[in-house]
Amino acid sequence: MPEAFTIYLRQTILIFRKELASYFDSAVAYIALVVFLLISGWFFSSSFFLINESDLRVLFSMIPIMYLFFIPAITMGLLAREKSAGTIELLVTLPIADGAVVLGKYLAAMALLGVALLFTLLHFITLVFVSSNVDVGALLSGYLGLLLVGGVYAAIGIFCSAITDNQITAFIGSFMLVFILFVLSKVIIFVPGFMSAFVQYISIDFHLTNISRGVIDSRNLVYFGSMIFLFLTLAVRVLEMRKWR
Numbered sequence: 697m698p699e700a701f702t703i704y705l706r707q708t709i710l711i712f713r714k715e716l717a718s719y720f721d722s723a724v725a726y727i728a729l730v731v732f733l734l735i736s737g738w739f740f741s742s743s744f745f746l747i748n749e750s751d752l753r754v755l756f757s758m759i760p761i762m763y764l765f766f767i768p769a770i771t772m773g774l775l776a777r778e779k780s781a782g783t784i785e786l787l788v789t790l791p792i793a794d795g796a797v798v799l800g801k802y803l804a805a806m807a808l809l810g811v812a813l814l815f816t817l818l819h820f821i822t823l824v825f826v827s828s829n830v831d832v833g834a835l836l837s838g839y840l841g842l843l844l845v846g847g848v849y850a851a852i853g854i855f856c857s858a859i860t861d862n863q864i865t866a867f868i869g870s871f872m873l874v875f876i877l878f879v880l881s882k883v884i885i886f887v888p889g890f891m892s893a894f895v896q897y898i899s900i901d902f903h904l905t906n907i908s909r910g911v912i913d914s915r916n917l918v919y920f921g922s923m924i925f926l927f928l929t930l931a932v933r934v935l936e937m938r939k940w941r
Contacts, residue, residue, distance in 0.1 A: 763845065770809070779860070806846070810843070881905075
């Protein structure tokens, strides 16, 4: 393994541990997780006990909506907080690659998101034990889709956090961007025909729906990977620009 890559990896892990610890050293992680779990638990219970629907379709359709608020909330301070506190200047002048800073903070946000989704596996386990016709493959692919959508939203969140020193502004900016991606598939009927294919492709719900059905197409994976790479790269470029001011 090249020495440069090893150093980069160590720097990323260092930032990751620091950011993850900062989540749980404050009330942010606990409040976000409790609210997320209470809402997701309510939607699962309402479909499972009230209408006797033994799958997670209702929950899977509601979690992307919850993401619109949950992910901007956990990412808004990743870089904006550093800027407002003045610590970003020290951070970017340390012998730590800007990419390692962004990637480490991004992975910390994804770890928190992963914990939230991990707790919802209790609903999955409940279904497996009480129902004999559970499509385990479709449910697992649904979780994969939720994780990938969360990855795109978190990348957008850290980009918005990089371009401002105000956490509320970062929250609003990331909310607006993820909301646009979310509603594109709903307004496609109003789009001119020659643009419909493009709008459908950049709609995140289109790709999530495919994966949630158990169809893991390489085109969907390329879309999610490209979106994550794009916004993380933009966040790195914003940090690099600060060095030349």
